[in-house]
Amino acid sequence: MTEIELGITADMHVHLRDGSMCELITPTVREGGVAIAYVMPNLVPPITTKQQVVDYHTKLSKLSPKTTFLMSFYLSKELTPELIEECADLIHGIKCYPAGVTTNSKYGVDPNDFSSFYPLFEVMQKKGIVLNIHGEKPGNKEEDEINVINAEPKFLPALKKLHADFPRLKIILEHCTTSDAVAAVRELNKDYKQGDELYVGATITAHHLYLIIDNWAGNPINFCKPVAKFQKDRAALIDAATSGEPWFFFGSDSAPHPIHAKQTHVGVCAGVYTQSHAIGYVAEVFDKAGKLENLKKFVSDNGVNYYGLSDEILAKHKSESVWLVKRDNQVPEIIGNGDVEVVPFKAGETLKYAIEWR
Amino acid sequence: MTEIELGITADMHVHLRDGSMCELITPTVREGGVAIAYVMPNLVPPITTKQQVVDYHTKLSKLSPKTTFLMSFYLSKELTPELIEECADLIHGIKCYPAGVTTNSKYGVDPNDFSSFYPLFEVMQKKGIVLNIHGEKPGNKEEDEINVINAEPKFLPALKKLHADFPRLKIILEHCTTSDAVAAVRELNKDYKQGDELYVGATITAHHLYLIIDNWAGNPINFCKPVAKFQKDRAALIDAATSGEPWFFFGSDSAPHPIHAKQTHVGVCAGVYTQSHAIGYVAEVFDKAGKLENLKKFVSDNGVNYYGLSDEILAKHKSESVWLVKRDNQVPEIIGNGDVEVVPFKAGETLKYAIEWR
Numbered sequence: 083m084t085e086i087e088l089g090i091t092a093d094m095h096v097h098l099r100d101g102s103m104c105e106l107i108t109p110t111v112r113e114g115g116v117a118i119a120y121v122m123p124n125l126v127p128p129i130t131t132k133q134q135v136v137d138y139h140t141k142l143s144k145l146s147p148k149t150t151f152l153m154s155f156y157l158s159k160e161l162t163p164e165l166i167e168e169c170a171d172l173i174h175g176i177k178c179y180p181a182g183v184t185t186n187s188k189y190g191v192d193p194n195d196f197s198s199f200y201p202l203f204e205v206m207q208k209k210g211i212v213l214n215i216h217g218e219k220p221g222n223k224e225e226d227e228i229n230v231i232n233a234e235p236k237f238l239p240a241l242k243k244l245h246a247d248f249p250r251l252k253i254i255l256e257h258c259t260t261s262d263a264v265a266a267v268r269e270l271n272k273d274y275k276q277g278d279e280l281y282v283g284a285t286i287t288a289h290h291l292y293l294i295i296d297n298w299a300g301n302p303i304n305f306c307k308p309v310a311k312f313q314k315d316r317a318a319l320i321d322a323a324t325s326g327e328p329w330f331f332f333g334s335d336s337a338p339h340p341i342h343a344k345q346t347h348v349g350v351c352a353g354v355y356t357q358s359h360a361i362g363y364v365a366e367v368f369d370k371a372g373k374l375e376n377l378k379k380f381v382s383d384n385g386v387n388y389y390g391l392s393d394e395i396l397a398k399h400k401s402e403s404v405w406l407v408k409r410d411n412q413v414p415e416i417i418g419n420g421d422v423e424v425v426p427f428k429a430g431e432t433l434k435y436a437i438e439w440r
Numbered sequence: 441m442t443e444i445e446l447g448i449t450a451d452m453h454v455h456l457r458d459g460s461m462c463e464l465i466t467p468t469v470r471e472g473g474v475a476i477a478y479v480m481p482n483l484v485p486p487i488t489t490k491q492q493v494v495d496y497h498t499k500l501s502k503l504s505p506k507t508t509f510l511m512s513f514y515l516s517k518e519l520t521p522e523l524i525e526e527c528a529d530l531i532h533g534i535k536c537y538p539a540g541v542t543t544n545s546k547y548g549v550d551p552n553d554f555s556s557f558y559p560l561f562e563v564m565q566k567k568g569i570v571l572n573i574h575g576e577k578p579g580n581k582e583e584d585e586i587n588v589i590n591a592e593p594k595f596l597p598a599l600k601k602l603h604a605d606f607p608r609l610k611i612i613l614e615h616c617t618t619s620d621a622v623a624a625v626r627e628l629n630k631d632y633k634q635g636d637e638l639y640v641g642a643t644i645t646a647h648h649l650y651l652i653i654d655n656w657a658g659n660p661i662n663f664c665k666p667v668a669k670f671q672k673d674r675a676a677l678i679d680a681a682t683s684g685e686p687w688f689f690f691g692s693d694s695a696p697h698p699i700h701a702k703q704t705h706v707g708v709c710a711g712v713y714t715q716s717h718a719i720g721y722v723a724e725v726f727d728k729a730g731k732l733e734n735l736k737k738f739v740s741d742n743g744v745n746y747y748g749l750s751d752e753i754l755a756k757h758k759s760e761s762v763w764l765v766k767r768d769n770q771v772p773e774i775i776g777n778g779d780v781e782v783v784p785f786k787a788g789e790t791l792k793y794a795i796e797w798r
Contacts (some may be wrong), residue, residue, distance in 0.1 A: 226670050230657050298710040299588050299667055305658055313585050344705035347783055350658040425705055
């Protein structure tokens, strides 16, 4: 029987929502095999104050005391350099949403105009606070040639410019979905030598290791932003995730929506929910690629190292470890409690790997 | 006030279903401004016998006596050259569905193996019976690089080979969705001179003149097969439709599904329902392109001429004409009778053009 010790696992991109959804979903971080979760700030209203961070962290920790929740701000005009300085020990990053591209992104920014945030980026660079970027170029006007397929590649020049302008700002291109994004992240790290500080990182989800466009065409449950693309893109993502390269690490972008928000003929909410079986989904892809030996790098070490998590944070998790165990792992058709119900990714299917906490 | 006489309008690709859906939808052919409708054979079971053709035609004519219904067979191994000869006056074409690509296509054929149908194509060529092709290459195996975006371009070599093998077989590439398809149809007609018999035709829907991938991502009501593609493709389709070129004509591919088949998180039925406002949708695009003077060619003359409809058929429609009238034309949120309900394309929006029968 295959058993692999994964150590302190980290999912560096989770959506835990609020209200009854939050209560349902937060405990599933641990159930899915994740010790440390980087929490997205796109609540309504978005998280932009110290008090919101403290309150949300308290709430999440109460719902799942053994899990470590890393907190973030939502990049917006309400943030000030002073606030960032003040909160430098409370948050690990600031999430940048281009306006209008995904769930609760209407408060977001225009990536053609990052310059107004440069004073913030200066402080973030100084304090080692990560800029988490949803890397899609918004296109609203009829004459824009932006669409859900090319929005990520069209964003990459903005990523490169940002890195050029702030070479020691830690920037993560979140939930990469294209071979172009994978290539760009490698290109930006081409001079990296072991032991160097890493600046440009990239998260990859579980579901983008499985899906292509055909899988969400007609199946809203697989519809997310950025959308899954083509076979060559999926292959590039699998190659990146399983490569062991230190700039690629796991961020599930698990994004639960109530089932009724998926069962509608217009305005389907974007997001795939993977939290409850997160490590299981990923492990199966690594197994199929013959790269299980690199799984720990992807789901544990690379993310923890990139964020440079403190000994204090890690100490909490030293007493136990996540183990990957090869055994049938059934994904339920639905997760919920009547009050709120979510359909998980690969609902009803049987995964080959489960996790145990030991 | 703009008024344009469109003459005898023809929608050369309609889905009228059976049962209560058929009763609801069939009268809307006329309501949408269409005199002659070419009816698809993908019922369950598909139409492959003389009796089915006669019965279906009788049923449709009873539901809408003023409409002319042109009938078709479903290309399958059950058809024989003898049957085609026998039914040559009853049907106007045979529809080829690559297996598995769209609604009720599981009885379809493998386009890599058209050769087994060559004896049928010989008879069709001789009798002037049209081969209507759903031009998407099926891809089932994991290693196939086929997806919903490239399936039509990847089919085009099969179209070219078929035309080369049967240069006088009338072939229609149905519901073109890509600039590649538009270019291929033009290329195959490059030696055409006015007065020549036309062999390779192409239908274009109303909704593909409006939609790109972003419009069906998250909106199942706009999901159809072939899926709407990119801005450049939509531009090519508008250019083709409004060009007046005789090989491009209207086929709405209006494909009604009950609303519950659109409001589901998995297995959404493919198809956009446009029948009830068909000419209105198309006219608005022509107006915006400044090409209203070519509308009659697209929705009336080109299709009628391509099919070479008999004087007998046309005589039925000589006494009245469809007129395009510029006035607000509200698309309802839903069309139905409680028993069966369908959401029309652009539900709730107001079109700029309506039609009148005079």
